[in-house]
Amino acid sequence: MRDILDIQKQLLPDMLEVMNKRYRVLQHILLLGSVGRRTLASALDMTERVLRSEVDFLKGQGLIETETSGMHISESGRELLEKLQPLIKEMLGLSELEKRIREHFGVEQVVVVAGDSDTSPFAKKELGRAAALMLRKHVTKHDVIAVTGGSTMAEVAEHLSTTSALKGSLFVPARGGLGESVELQANMIASKMAKKTGGKYRLLHVPDHLREEAYQSLIQEPNIHEMMDVIRSCRIVIHGIGDALVMARRRKVDSDSIDSLRSEGALAEAFGYYFDPQGRVVHKMPTVGLRLEDIQHCEVVIGVAGGSSKGAAVASVLKYGQEDILVTDEAAAVEMLKHALS
Template sequence: MYRRDKKHPWEKSMEMIIRLHRKIAPELIAIFEERYNILRHIYHAQPVGRRSLSATLDTGERVVRAQVDFLKNAGLVDFSPLGMTITESGQAILAELAEYIRQLHGLTVLEQEIAQALSVGTVVIIPGDSETNNMVAKELGRAAASVLSQQLGRPLTIAVSGGSTMANVAEALTVSAPQTLVVPARGGLGEQVEYQANTVAAVMANNLGGKYRLLHIHDGLSEEALETVLTGDSPMRAVVDRIKRADILIYSIGQAGRMAERRGIRKELRRQILEQGAAGEALGHYCTLDGKIVHVTSSLGLKLNDLAEIGMVIAVAGGAAKAAAIVAVAHAGSQDVLVVDEAAARAIQMIIHPTSA
């Protein structure tokens, strides 16, 4: 995790260790990565059998057996009739290995580069590609949940958007924060139920032991219709007021074309939005690569120009295909924290510094 003007004290010593490994024992690096991948697959899939693990990793059963036997003898993995599980020691080692892998892949340097280019306070990069590996998608959610958890402990209102990424964030939250109120960032009932902002808000609140308020209104209604709804529904107006006064916003970023289609925007308007250069979408705003907003869907809730008034804004997205969308939304609105996977980060690097990647 990179924070502008702040470096971890262990970074130089970790870099030195990696340099020594590459010079004296490069084979150790491959072993580190292999055992790290096995440990984190077990962690996310536990209890899991060797055959299933072998298929997921696309590795021979003999190789997997040798490695998990080593991990078991080291006290990092337990075997049972139900399958393999990771021990407490294994979880601790997994966290430590994660920092090693991040340094090994040069992710701390890349975090700094992206943070400075996009004017983001903190960038967090998770190794891997969430588009091709569901385990990485879960880790992306877990990393965002960890960032969010660090802010809890006092009465707060959290606004959350919908989508599969936010569903992973909600599922990953394990801390107790009964003083927390969770609200959907915007209206919208057109997606799969489990990915709707209302559902994500309810799951997040339940996992925190907090409370939630829901916003039952479709995106895309006219401004006049929305005003009529608010005028005749004081409870809904109260929910919108709480959303506007959120202390934390955590939201996902989508590709402009895909989101326009998913939101049911008519074909001709979709074409116009894309012809104007829209690359990314967030909170119903369609943005060009340089941050120009070319279309906004009418909805109750937060807008990108509200972000400056919110205490902490956390954006989360993964996959190389979303790189342009992430850059577009980052230029359109302010983020305190950006959580992405390595695939997205490498593709972002190609956009912001095409000759350095």
């Protein structure tokens, strides 16, 4: 494919430019669901006159449909986007980033989407869509799927829909609730995923961060113990990756503990464990939920994180070596490789 692209760039450079522009228009319409021309032009940083021409062409090809509520992508448009994706990835250099991360970190499958989730809400939406596709690809009927909280996982939930396998799945929170917006907590995201897919869900009504004595007491409760058995039976876990100090503050960890994390070189957080740049666990919070030893028994572990600010943290977690699949964005991928090779 690379050789063909190089030839096209020499002989028909305009064709690749036009193709990429129309791909972006279709992709944004897909991500936005139903959108007006003015909003779409602003999102694409394109004049309405130029966009009108592209929309007329795509509509004539049956790739988009227009209604009073706005434009939305047709089934033919969805199919075309899926077929075009490998070519666009090759054009943008994303396939090469995927290959380098796979080889360097030993991850079985890597998906890199364009952009930077820190600065582009559309990159974050595409990150969520790509992760939802990975989940649909690997799910089997009657799976138990454990999910964590956070804004990225909420975006994954937005892009799920009913399939025969997901409809029979049970979604559970991978851990208790953090002191954050209710809609970003693992309980809420598990229930939303179930509702979007026609699956089932169960909730874990405990806080994520506890003192050791409270933790030991709580896990002896029969209802909590039974729920933890269900959570630990998950075949698939899909989770976010956080910056260590940011996550410690979200857990309202005291200043002495934060100073300790900083001195230990804590860089990343996942499942209440804190990792240094070499991927070593340097600290563990007593949290109610999945532990690293539980993750080792999961058949499919999908990590989802993007944004240039997360690159170093993602690299740290990958060095620990538990991820089967990574879904990330271009900005994070570039930072990951910088840290890996420094």
